[in-house]
Amino acid sequence: MNTASIKHLAIGIPIFLGLAASSLHATQVILDTTFGEGAGNVLDKSAGPAKRDDALWRSDNGDWNHGVGNTWIFNTSTGNNNVAEGGLVRTIALGGLGLTDENALSVTFTYSDWGVNPAADNLHIHLWGLVDVSSSPTSGTAELWSSAGNLWGGQTDYADFTRYNLRDGTLMALYSDSNSSTAAHIINRMKLSDTNDGTRDTVNFVLNSTGTIANYDYLVVGLARNTAGNSGEGFAIHDINITAIPEPSSLALFALAGSILFASLRRRIH
Numbered sequence: 657m658n659t660a661s662i663k664h665l666a667i668g669i670p671i672f673l674g675l676a677a678s679s680l681h682a683t684q685v686i687l688d689t690t691f692g693e694g695a696g697n698v699l700d701k702s703a704g705p706a707k708r709d710d711a712l713w714r715s716d717n718g719d720w721n722h723g724v725g726n727t728w729i730f731n732t733s734t735g736n737n738n739v740a741e742g743g744l745v746r747t748i749a750l751g752g753l754g755l756t757d758e759n760a761l762s763v764t765f766t767y768s769d770w771g772v773n774p775a776a777d778n779l780h781i782h783l784w785g786l787v788d789v790s791s792s793p794t795s796g797t798a799e800l801w802s803s804a805g806n807l808w809g810g811q812t813d814y815a816d817f818t819r820y821n822l823r824d825g826t827l828m829a830l831y832s833d834s835n836s837s838t839a840a841h842i843i844n845r846m847k848l849s850d851t852n853d854g855t856r857d858t859v860n861f862v863l864n865s866t867g868t869i870a871n872y873d874y875l876v877v878g879l880a881r882n883t884a885g886n887s888g889e890g891f892a893i894h895d896i897n898i899t900a901i902p903e904p905s906s907l908a909l910f911a912l913a914g915s916i917l918f919a920s921l922r923r924r925i926h
Contacts, residue, residue, distance in 0.1 A: 684753055686761075686875060687746065687898040692727040699729060699744075705796030705810040706745040708874065716800030718742040723892070728768075730892035736883050738801040743782075744879045745807070747797045748898075755870035758900035761822065761863045763877075765896040771889035778882045779891065780805030780839035783822040783863055785872030791816040797876050805839060805882035820872070822863055839880075862901060869900045 691698050699713050699722045706714040713720075719733035719740050733740030761783065769777055786797060795817070796810020809819050809828055819828040823840040840863050869875075877898065883889055 683762075683902065684755055684758060684900040685897070686750070686753065686869075686900055687748055687877070687896060689897075690727045690895045691722065691729055691893070695722060695724050698722045704800075705812070706743075706747055706798045706800060706876070707793065708747055708791050708795045708797055708816075709749075709793035710747055713744055713746045714800060715744050716742050718800065720744045728892040728894045730890065731881060732890040733881075734883060734889060736803065738803045740883055741803040741805065741881045743798060743800045743802060743807045745798045745800060746877045747786075748875045748877065750869065750872055750875055753900075755868070755900055757868055758870065758902050759868045760901040761869065762899045762901050763863065763896070764899075766894040768892045768894070769890070777884070777889040777891060778805060778842055780807070780842050780880045780882060782807045782876070782878035782880065783840040784809075784828065784876040784878075785820045785822050785869070786817040786874040786876060787820075787871070788873040789815065789817055797874065798878055802880065803882075805842065805880045807839075807878040807880050817874070825867065 697712070699715065699720065700710060701715050701717055701720070703717055705716075713729065716738075718731075718738070720729055720731050720742075722729050729744065731740070731744075735741075763781065763783070767779070769779075771777065782798075784798075791813070795813040797817070799808045799811055802808055809830060810816075811830070814830050820826065821828050821838060821840070823838055875898070877896075879893065881891060
Protein backbone atom coordinates (compact mmCIF):
# COMPACT_ATOMS: atom_id res chain seq x y z
CA MET A 657 0.00 0.00 0.00
CA ASN A 658 1.50 3.38 -0.99
CA THR A 659 1.94 6.45 1.20
CA ALA A 660 -1.08 8.24 -0.28
CA SER A 661 -3.29 5.28 0.55
CA ILE A 662 -2.03 5.22 4.14
CA LYS A 663 -2.83 8.93 4.55
CA HIS A 664 -6.36 8.44 3.24
CA LEU A 665 -6.84 5.47 5.54
CA ALA A 666 -5.70 7.40 8.60
CA ILE A 667 -8.09 10.24 7.81
CA GLY A 668 -11.00 8.01 6.84
CA ILE A 669 -11.21 5.90 10.00
CA PRO A 670 -11.93 8.79 12.43
CA ILE A 671 -14.50 10.21 10.01
CA PHE A 672 -16.25 6.86 9.77
CA LEU A 673 -16.25 6.39 13.53
CA GLY A 674 -17.56 9.90 14.07
CA LEU A 675 -20.43 9.28 11.68
CA ALA A 676 -21.20 5.93 13.29
CA ALA A 677 -21.22 7.41 16.77
CA SER A 678 -23.35 10.37 15.74
CA SER A 679 -25.88 8.11 14.09
CA LEU A 680 -26.51 6.36 17.40
CA HIS A 681 -26.08 9.32 19.76
CA ALA A 682 -27.04 12.75 18.46
CA THR A 683 -26.57 15.91 20.50
CA GLN A 684 -29.68 18.01 21.10
CA VAL A 685 -29.62 21.80 21.03
CA ILE A 686 -31.67 23.16 23.94
CA LEU A 687 -31.00 26.87 23.49
CA ASP A 688 -29.13 28.88 20.87
CA THR A 689 -29.33 32.67 20.80
CA THR A 690 -27.17 35.66 19.90
CA PHE A 691 -29.48 38.17 21.67
CA GLY A 692 -29.81 39.81 18.28
CA GLU A 693 -33.57 40.31 18.43
CA GLY A 694 -35.00 43.80 18.61
CA ALA A 695 -35.59 45.75 21.81
CA GLY A 696 -38.38 44.20 23.85
CA ASN A 697 -37.93 40.77 22.28
CA VAL A 698 -35.07 39.57 24.47
CA LEU A 699 -35.39 40.71 28.07
CA ASP A 700 -38.39 41.11 30.38
CA LYS A 701 -37.66 43.39 33.35
CA SER A 702 -40.55 43.03 35.77
CA ALA A 703 -41.15 42.34 39.45
CA GLY A 704 -41.58 38.85 40.80
CA PRO A 705 -39.90 35.52 40.10
CA ALA A 706 -39.09 34.07 36.73
CA LYS A 707 -42.10 32.04 35.62
CA ARG A 708 -42.46 28.66 33.98
CA ASP A 709 -43.76 29.88 30.62
CA ASP A 710 -41.72 33.10 30.31
CA ALA A 711 -40.83 33.50 26.65
CA LEU A 712 -37.93 35.90 27.35
CA TRP A 713 -34.95 36.18 29.66
CA ARG A 714 -36.06 37.65 33.00
CA SER A 715 -34.53 40.08 35.49
CA ASP A 716 -36.32 41.66 38.44
CA ASN A 717 -36.22 45.39 37.57
CA GLY A 718 -32.49 45.14 38.06
CA ASP A 719 -29.55 46.39 36.07
CA TRP A 720 -29.46 43.80 33.33
CA ASN A 721 -30.21 45.51 30.00
CA HIS A 722 -30.38 44.58 26.34
CA GLY A 723 -28.02 46.56 24.15
CA VAL A 724 -30.15 48.37 21.58
CA GLY A 725 -28.52 47.77 18.22
CA ASN A 726 -26.14 45.27 19.82
CA THR A 727 -26.34 41.52 20.20
CA TRP A 728 -25.74 41.32 23.94
CA ILE A 729 -27.25 41.64 27.40
CA PHE A 730 -25.13 43.74 29.73
CA ASN A 731 -24.82 44.85 33.36
CA THR A 732 -22.62 47.79 34.35
CA SER A 733 -23.76 48.20 37.96
CA THR A 734 -21.08 48.66 40.57
CA GLY A 735 -22.96 47.89 43.78
CA ASN A 736 -22.98 44.63 45.68
CA ASN A 737 -26.75 44.39 46.17
CA ASN A 738 -29.67 42.57 44.60
CA VAL A 739 -30.27 45.32 42.03
CA ALA A 740 -26.73 45.08 40.69
CA GLU A 741 -26.19 41.37 41.22
CA GLY A 742 -29.70 39.92 40.79
CA GLY A 743 -30.24 36.99 38.49
CA LEU A 744 -30.76 36.85 34.73
CA VAL A 745 -32.86 33.74 34.12
CA ARG A 746 -34.34 31.71 31.29
CA THR A 747 -36.67 28.74 31.86
CA ILE A 748 -36.77 26.19 29.04
CA ALA A 749 -39.36 23.46 28.51
CA LEU A 750 -37.59 20.21 27.65
CA GLY A 751 -40.60 18.23 26.43
CA GLY A 752 -40.68 17.59 22.73
CA LEU A 753 -36.93 18.03 22.21
CA GLY A 754 -36.37 14.32 21.66
CA LEU A 755 -34.08 13.89 24.68
CA THR A 756 -33.22 10.29 25.53
CA ASP A 757 -29.88 9.28 27.09
CA GLU A 758 -28.09 12.65 27.22
CA ASN A 759 -26.54 13.00 30.67
CA ALA A 760 -24.38 16.09 30.27
CA LEU A 761 -24.80 19.68 29.19
CA SER A 762 -22.40 21.76 27.14
CA VAL A 763 -22.91 25.48 27.77
CA THR A 764 -20.99 27.83 25.49
CA PHE A 765 -21.14 31.61 25.57
CA THR A 766 -19.09 34.64 24.66
CA TYR A 767 -18.67 37.45 27.16
CA SER A 768 -16.83 40.68 27.81
CA ASP A 769 -15.70 41.80 31.26
CA TRP A 770 -14.06 45.18 31.79
CA GLY A 771 -13.24 47.80 34.39
CA VAL A 772 -10.78 48.59 37.15
CA ASN A 773 -10.56 45.01 38.41
CA PRO A 774 -12.64 42.73 36.20
CA ALA A 775 -11.12 39.62 37.78
CA ALA A 776 -13.10 40.44 40.92
CA ASP A 777 -16.39 40.69 39.02
CA ASN A 778 -17.25 37.00 39.05
CA LEU A 779 -20.09 35.39 37.12
CA HIS A 780 -22.03 32.55 38.73
CA ILE A 781 -23.77 30.14 36.35
CA HIS A 782 -26.74 28.22 37.75
CA LEU A 783 -28.28 25.19 36.05
CA TRP A 784 -31.31 23.44 37.56
CA GLY A 785 -33.52 20.61 36.42
CA LEU A 786 -37.21 20.86 37.39
CA VAL A 787 -39.68 17.99 37.55
CA ASP A 788 -43.28 19.14 37.25
CA VAL A 789 -45.49 18.36 40.26
CA SER A 790 -48.47 20.70 39.97
CA SER A 791 -47.21 23.74 38.06
CA SER A 792 -49.11 26.30 36.02
CA PRO A 793 -47.81 28.71 33.36
CA THR A 794 -47.23 31.35 36.06
CA SER A 795 -45.47 29.10 38.58
CA GLY A 796 -42.25 30.69 39.79
CA THR A 797 -39.05 28.91 38.82
CA ALA A 798 -36.38 31.24 40.28
CA GLU A 799 -36.21 34.32 42.48
CA LEU A 800 -34.32 37.16 40.81
CA TRP A 801 -33.42 39.52 43.65
CA SER A 802 -30.59 37.58 45.30
CA SER A 803 -27.03 38.91 45.51
CA ALA A 804 -23.38 37.82 45.66
CA GLY A 805 -23.88 35.38 42.80
CA ASN A 806 -26.67 33.44 44.53
CA LEU A 807 -29.95 32.29 43.02
CA TRP A 808 -32.90 30.54 44.70
CA GLY A 809 -36.03 28.75 43.59
CA GLY A 810 -39.37 30.55 43.37
CA GLN A 811 -40.58 31.29 46.89
CA THR A 812 -44.36 31.26 46.42
CA ASP A 813 -44.61 28.26 44.12
CA TYR A 814 -41.68 26.23 45.38
CA ALA A 815 -43.74 23.02 45.76
CA ASP A 816 -44.97 23.21 42.15
CA PHE A 817 -41.75 21.50 41.08
CA THR A 818 -39.21 19.08 42.44
CA ARG A 819 -35.97 20.96 41.90
CA TYR A 820 -32.48 19.61 41.36
CA ASN A 821 -29.19 21.46 41.22
CA LEU A 822 -27.45 20.03 38.15
CA ARG A 823 -24.09 20.90 39.64
CA ASP A 824 -24.25 17.60 41.50
CA GLY A 825 -27.84 16.35 41.15
CA THR A 826 -28.79 17.27 44.72
CA LEU A 827 -32.38 18.03 45.69
CA MET A 828 -32.83 21.75 46.28
CA ALA A 829 -34.36 23.06 49.49
CA LEU A 830 -35.99 26.47 49.78
CA TYR A 831 -33.36 29.13 50.59
CA SER A 832 -30.73 26.55 51.42
CA ASP A 833 -27.26 27.89 50.69
CA SER A 834 -25.92 24.36 50.71
CA ASN A 835 -27.60 23.40 47.45
CA SER A 836 -29.98 26.07 46.11
CA SER A 837 -27.58 28.98 45.77
CA THR A 838 -24.55 26.90 44.82
CA ALA A 839 -23.63 27.73 41.24
CA ALA A 840 -22.91 25.02 38.70
CA HIS A 841 -19.72 26.92 37.93
CA ILE A 842 -18.12 30.25 38.69
CA ILE A 843 -16.32 31.96 35.88
CA ASN A 844 -13.01 32.37 37.71
CA ARG A 845 -12.58 28.75 38.76
CA MET A 846 -14.56 26.54 36.42
CA LYS A 847 -13.10 24.03 34.00
CA LEU A 848 -12.89 26.00 30.80
CA SER A 849 -11.32 26.33 27.42
CA ASP A 850 -10.50 30.01 27.29
CA THR A 851 -9.22 32.03 24.35
CA ASN A 852 -8.63 35.69 25.12
CA ASP A 853 -8.24 38.56 22.68
CA GLY A 854 -8.00 41.18 25.44
CA THR A 855 -11.67 41.98 25.88
CA ARG A 856 -13.65 38.90 24.96
CA ASP A 857 -13.50 35.26 25.99
CA THR A 858 -15.21 32.18 24.69
CA VAL A 859 -15.97 29.75 27.49
CA ASN A 860 -17.03 26.13 27.20
CA PHE A 861 -17.76 23.66 29.95
CA VAL A 862 -19.52 20.35 30.31
CA LEU A 863 -21.75 19.71 33.30
CA ASN A 864 -22.50 16.13 34.31
CA SER A 865 -25.55 15.45 36.47
CA THR A 866 -27.24 12.50 38.10
CA GLY A 867 -29.37 10.59 35.59
CA THR A 868 -30.17 12.03 32.17
CA ILE A 869 -31.48 15.41 31.04
CA ALA A 870 -34.64 13.64 29.87
CA ASN A 871 -35.52 13.07 33.56
CA TYR A 872 -36.44 16.76 33.87
CA ASP A 873 -39.39 18.71 32.48
CA TYR A 874 -37.73 22.14 32.58
CA LEU A 875 -34.22 23.55 32.58
CA VAL A 876 -33.50 26.76 34.47
CA VAL A 877 -30.45 28.73 33.34
CA GLY A 878 -29.41 31.56 35.63
CA LEU A 879 -26.58 34.08 35.50
CA ALA A 880 -25.71 36.19 38.53
CA ARG A 881 -22.81 38.57 39.20
CA ASN A 882 -20.75 38.96 42.33
CA THR A 883 -19.17 42.41 42.00
CA ALA A 884 -17.54 42.38 45.44
CA GLY A 885 -18.37 46.11 45.63
CA ASN A 886 -15.85 47.07 42.97
CA SER A 887 -16.35 50.28 41.02
CA GLY A 888 -16.16 50.70 37.28
CA GLU A 889 -16.90 47.10 36.39
CA GLY A 890 -19.01 45.90 33.50
CA PHE A 891 -20.14 42.57 32.08
CA ALA A 892 -21.83 41.66 28.79
CA ILE A 893 -22.91 38.29 27.42
CA HIS A 894 -23.03 38.15 23.62
CA ASP A 895 -24.46 34.72 22.85
CA ILE A 896 -25.28 31.43 24.53
CA ASN A 897 -25.68 27.88 23.32
CA ILE A 898 -26.82 24.96 25.49
CA THR A 899 -26.53 21.47 24.08
CA ALA A 900 -27.43 18.12 25.65
CA ILE A 901 -24.59 15.63 25.22
CA PRO A 902 -25.08 11.84 24.85
CA GLU A 903 -23.81 9.39 27.42
CA PRO A 904 -20.07 9.51 26.77
CA SER A 905 -19.16 5.89 27.54
CA SER A 906 -20.75 4.70 24.30
CA LEU A 907 -18.70 7.21 22.34
CA ALA A 908 -15.61 6.00 24.18
CA LEU A 909 -16.35 2.45 22.98
CA PHE A 910 -16.36 3.72 19.40
CA ALA A 911 -13.01 5.42 20.00
CA LEU A 912 -11.58 2.20 21.48
CA ALA A 913 -12.88 0.18 18.55
CA GLY A 914 -11.29 2.70 16.20
CA SER A 915 -7.93 2.41 17.92
CA ILE A 916 -8.01 -1.38 17.66
CA LEU A 917 -9.05 -1.26 14.00
CA PHE A 918 -6.38 1.29 13.14
CA ALA A 919 -3.68 -0.71 14.95
CA SER A 920 -4.74 -3.86 13.09
CA LEU A 921 -4.58 -2.12 9.73
CA ARG A 922 -1.18 -0.66 10.50
CA ARG A 923 0.14 -4.15 11.27
CA ARG A 924 -1.17 -5.33 7.89
CA ILE A 925 0.49 -2.44 6.12
CA HIS A 926 3.84 -3.10 7.74
